[in-house]
Amino acid sequence: VRSVDEGSVKNPYSFVPEDSLLSLPQEVKAVVALQHRETCVKEVVAACCEVPAFREESNSLVCCLSWRNEDFTYAVLAHILHELATVPSNELKPLFQMLYELMLIEDPLQLDRLQNVVEGSQGDNLLVNVKECNSKDSKRAYQCARQPVSIW
Numbered sequence: 001v002r003s004v005d006e007g008s009v010k011n012p013y014s015f016v017p018e019d020s021l022l023s024l025p026q027e028v029k030a031v032v033a034l035q036h037r038e039t040c041v042k043e044v045v046a047a048c049c050e051v052p053a054f055r056e057e058s059n060s061l062v063c064c065l066s067w068r069n070e071d072f073t074y075a076v077l078a079h080i081l082h083e084l085a086t087v088p089s090n091e092l093k094p095l096f097q098m099l100y101e102l103m104l105i106e107d108p109l110q111l112d113r114l115q116n117v118v119e120g121s122q123g124d125n126l127l128v129n130v131k132e133c134n135s136k137d138s139k140r141a142y143q144c145a146r147q148p149v150s151i152w
Helices: 025-036 037-050 051-064 071-086 094-104 110-118 126-133 138-151
Strands: none
Touching: 037 051, 037 071, 037 094, 051 071, 051 094, 051 110, 071 094, 071 126, 094 110, 094 126, 094 138, 126 138
């Protein structure tokens, strides 16, 4: 698990007091983080979209797990950007809300997150979505163009 480490800075998105957590052995962390990360990301993002009552909690969970965690951050961004290109236009709002909250996380990865969302990699970014959807789905194109502007 790659995480940005600058000493023992407390995660501001954590919803559990640090002194009540038990530490996991590194081997266990690696297995959970690598083998189940994609499933975890898909389930949390799906819950955010499909269960409105869970939306705030799922956004908080994603922010907590993404804080200073490069691998999880990029897994979440890739999944959200993929979903933004494929879900119906009327289901975009919760995805944009989660993306917005991810962009506001103030940690050493913040600029990288912004750059990944706007410029992206492997064709998954908001600008590509705007270009591809401009003629066939103007609502999606407009929302994808508006998202980076709302962050700044």
